[in-house]
Amino acid sequence: MPTGRRAGSVGPVIGLPDDVTACLFDLDGVLTSTAALHEIAWKQTFDEFLAAHAGPDEPEFSERDYTAYVDGRPRADGVRTFLASRGITLPEGLPNDDPEDPTVNGVGNRKNGLVLKIIEERGVQPFPGSVAYLEAAHQAGLAIGVVTSSANGARVLDAAGLTRFVQARIDGLTIGERKLRGKPAPDSFLAGAADLGATPATTAVFEDALAGVKAGHDGGFRFVVGVNRADQAEELRANGADIVVLDLAELLDES
Structure with a gap:
């Protein structure tokens, strides 16, 4: 299972610090419109x-x-x-x-x-900007995981055509099986990083929920991206987002 970037990859292409080797994405609201x-x-x-x-x-x-x-x-x-x-x-x-x-x-x-x-x-529709970002992260050699509180994570990923990107999935079923605390506790993100063979210090978290942003911040993750789908940019920052975007495509270097 890959845990780092391919040689010669460049951080700014995907808008993350150069030392990030793994990405953990929330599902509903970040990758899909569910x-x-x-x-x-x-x-x-x-x-x-x-x-x-x-x-x-x-x-x-x-x-x-x-x-x-x-x-x-x-x-x-x-x-x-x-x-x-x-x-x-x-x-x-x-x-x-x-x-x-x-x-x-x-x-x-x-x-x-x-x-x-x-x-x-x-049906389930992925956000086009999120699909483009997943493609770029994959090409950059980053390990990719999904961390969602939904017990329907596998079904939604399959329906959206996103399973092919995902190397580790922590969802509501996993949280129950492993007796993890749910967001805003950082447990599910910590488990996702561990399943990718990564550490919080080299992992970025992508979240649209205040509880999820707080979990990423409190878990000591290297970079927390707040996705502002609900007109709550200031609240996302207050809960620990390092950057707030309307869509993940904003992070991509188009040059």
């Missing part, structure tokens, strides 16, 4: 839950709620964190809880069923 589909599924799930369990005066789930409490976190963590913001605590339940069960796992399973249905209906 973050928007996740937000739709979370909103429907939480709005229906709040209407049934919190009363008609409870405000609906908002875009701010998504970025503050859910985006980038493992599914169950997102359920707990958002509901805690509304003063609601649920029993954990079991991983195979029915989607209608009033448990953390039940609510999470309802959301997952919805997002899979939406993905099936709409």
Whole structure:
């Protein structure tokens, strides 16, 4: 498994420090447009839950709620964190809880069923700039990994045609199997670097979620790229992004 650049590769071509040998990409919102589909599924799930369990005066789930409490976190963590913001605590339940069960796992399973249905209906589209960046990183000889809190990481990568670039994948299933803490803890990124045979000191992290940027920063990674898909550039910087871009293509040297 490659762990470094090919001889003669040049850092500025891909906008990273010269000592970076590996890249870890978040999936939803960085490589693919599926973050928007996740937000739709979370909103429907939480709005229906709040209407049934919190009363008609409870405000609906908002875009701010998504970025503050859910985006980038493992599914169950997102359920707990958002509901805690509304003063609601649920029993954990079991991983195979029915989607209608009033448990953390039940609510999470309802959301997952919805997002899979939406993905099936709409398909998965990678961002063209991200595909171009993956191509450039591959040509530069960088090791490439994906670190996502989604349990559907393999399915999304396959549907987007991106699996061919990926040498290591840490997803929601891996996080559960290895008992890793989810983002904003750095555990999943640290595991991704280790699976690539790299160290944080020589690895770049690419994230659009505040929780993910914080995880990259707190994990001591060499370079953290914040991808500003949700008009939160200042928040990305405040959480530890070394640079903020609207699209990964901005990092490529076109000269």
